[in-house]
Amino acid sequence: MPQARRESSKSFQGVCVYQNQPIDFILPGISTHLQPAPTSGKQITPGHSTEHLQTDIFVHEMARSDSHESLMSKNISDECNLEQSRSSLLGGLNPDLYRIGGLDPDEDDDFPDNHRGRIWFKVHYEEKNEQLSVNLLKIKNLPSRVKGSINCSDPFVRIFLLPDGRRYVQSKVKKKTCNPRFDETFVFQVPNKSVQDSSLRLTVFDNDRGKRHTIIGHVIVKLKDVDVNSTEPVLFCKDLEIEQDEPPSESGEINVSLCYNPMIERLTVTVCEAKNLRWPDDLPLETCVKISLFTGSKMAKVKKTSIAKKSSQPNYNESFHFKLNQSSVAISHILLQVNLAHVGNKGDKCLGRVVLGSHMFARGRALEHWITAITTTPHKQVRQWHKLT
Numbered sequence: 001m002p003q004a005r006r007e008s009s010k011s012f013q014g015v016c017v018y019q020n021q022p023i024d025f026i027l028p029g030i031s032t033h034l035q036p037a038p039t040s041g042k043q044i045t046p047g048h049s050t051e052h053l054q055t056d057i058f059v060h061e062m063a064r065s066d067s068h069e070s071l072m073s074k075n076i077s078d079e080c081n082l083e084q085s086r087s088s089l090l091g092g093l094n095p096d097l098y099r100i101g102g103l104d105p106d107e108d109d110d111f112p113d114n115h116r117g118r119i120w121f122k123v124h125y126e127e128k129n130e131q132l133s134v135n136l137l138k139i140k141n142l143p144s145r146v147k148g149s150i151n152c153s154d155p156f157v158r159i160f161l162l163p164d165g166r167r168y169v170q171s172k173v174k175k176k177t178c179n180p181r182f183d184e185t186f187v188f189q190v191p192n193k194s195v196q197d198s199s200l201r202l203t204v205f206d207n208d209r210g211k212r213h214t215i216i217g218h219v220i221v222k223l224k225d226v227d228v229n230s231t232e233p234v235l236f237c238k239d240l241e242i243e244q245d246e247p248p249s250e251s252g253e254i255n256v257s258l259c260y261n262p263m264i265e266r267l268t269v270t271v272c273e274a275k276n277l278r279w280p281d282d283l284p285l286e287t288c289v290k291i292s293l294f295t296g297s298k299m300a301k302v303k304k305t306s307i308a309k310k311s312s313q314p315n316y317n318e319s320f321h322f323k324l325n326q327s328s329v330a331i332s333h334i335l336l337q338v339n340l341a342h343v344g345n346k347g348d349k350c351l352g353r354v355v356l357g358s359h360m361f362a363r364g365r366a367l368e369h370w371i372t373a374i375t376t377t378p379h380k381q382v383r384q385w386h387k388l389t
Contacts, residue, residue: 116217116240117142117178119157119202122233123226125195132188132223134159134200135233136171139240142178142216145206153178154207155216161188162199162220170376173207196224204240213372213382217241251352251388252277252312254289254338258356258373259381260324267293267324267334267374271305271316272383274338277351278312286341287314287351293322294357296331307341329374333357338388352388 111118122135136157146152154175160168167188174180190198203218217240226234257270271289279285289305301322308314324332334356339348355362356370366386373382 111141115141116242117204118237118239119204119219120235120237121202122235123200123221123223124230124233125190125223125226125228127192127228130189130191132161132190132195132198133185133233134188135185136182136202138179138181138183139204140179142180142204142206144178145214151176151178155180156205156207157182158203158205159186160201160203161190162201163197168371190223195228198223250278252338253385253387254336254352254354255383255385256336256354256356256369257381257383258334258369260329260374260378262326262378265323265325267322268319269322269334269336270319270381270383271336273313273315273317274388275313277314277338279340279351286310288339288341288348289316290335290337290339290348291320292335292337293324294333294335294361295328300332330358331360333361333370336386354386354388356386 117139118141119139120137122133122137124133124135125131126133136159139155139157142153142155144150144152154173155177156173157171158168159170169186169188171182171184174182200221200223201218202221204216205213206216207213219236219238219240221236221238252274253276254274255272257268257272259268259270260266261268269291271291274287274289277287286307286309288307291303291305292299293301303320303322305316305318308316322334335353336356337353338351340351341348354366356366358370359367362370365384369382369384369386373380
């Protein structure tokens with residue numbers, strides 16, 4: 001009996017044998033995530049040597065360790081490949097998903113000094129329907145309104161059909177961006193016989209929070225350069241040109257603001273200031289401004305500013321209200337005259353004048369000023385300089 005007790009309590013390093021059944025446990029120095037070697041149905045008896053047991057366990061654990069390291073190496077390699085693929089999109093969007101169709105992916109972004117912006121648009125003419133389609137795509141590198149800051153611009157585009165000049169369409173205003181994307185399409189009805197003599201003028205404005213419209217630049221495309229027989233739109237990419245300064249007026253300039261309220265049918269004309277006024281014999285005299293409202297060829301109302309004392313840069317800053325029915329807008333105009341006050345016994349003498357009104361009476365900036373104030377942005381003050389003639 002004592003001998004049997006000694007046999008049953010006999011222990012080996014790595015495996016304990018009790019009642020002829022193996023009891024496994026983890027050897028020190030082997031990582032805990034590894035499973036012990038299976039016995040493969042073999043039973044360990046007291047007759048097995050300790051060295052054989054240790055050798056079998058070591059060989060099996062080394063094989064499992066090599067397999068585990070290989071698996072971990074593969075996982076690390078896969079993770080590196082995944083991170084590498086993600087790194088290209090980390091912190092931004094994939095530009096390939098947001099390209100505008102028809103643009104060259106390798107488009108040139110090298111802009112010269114004092115660049116005013118570059119505009120992309122497509123033009124297509126349908127001869128059968130006599131329709132001219134203009135697809136406004138985008139603009140890049142517009143100047144910022146505030147020097148030293150970026151994206152301080154609220155651009156929009158007006159597209160004029162020339163030589164008429166009074167027919168134009170306007171894009172939406174893009175807030176706080178110098179690289180706006182529009183993707184808007186506009187249609188003009190143009191007879192076949194007029195296509196070759198017509199042109200498109202795209203003028204880019206800065207809205208400046210709705211207070212006023214500052215011209216950034218423009219481009220002009222002659223429709224005779226567009227293949228009217230093409231079934232595909234023609235893509236244009238042009239740099240904006242700065243408005244060419246007209247030669248200074250010999251009579252000076254006047255700054256006027258227009259505001260029309262269609263609800264109460266009231267036109268407000270504000271005479272702000274004048275500059276570079278020139279008098280006969282270069283003698284500065286007193287001046288005033290006469291404002292006349294015409295409906296058709298009939299004078300409806302006349303008003304006059306107070307007299308500005310001898311100055312070539314007078315400030316008037318006076319507002320005048322006129323009753324103007326919506327039905328009469330298309331046949332009305334405003335005549336502003338800068339006069340020398342009380343010249344001899346003949347009354348006031350005209351130094352210069354400007355006409356603001358519909359296409360029947362005005363052209364160029366004067367017509368644009370009228371349309372913007374009356375039609376495009378009612379209820380808002382639209383202020384602009386005009387040359388006196």
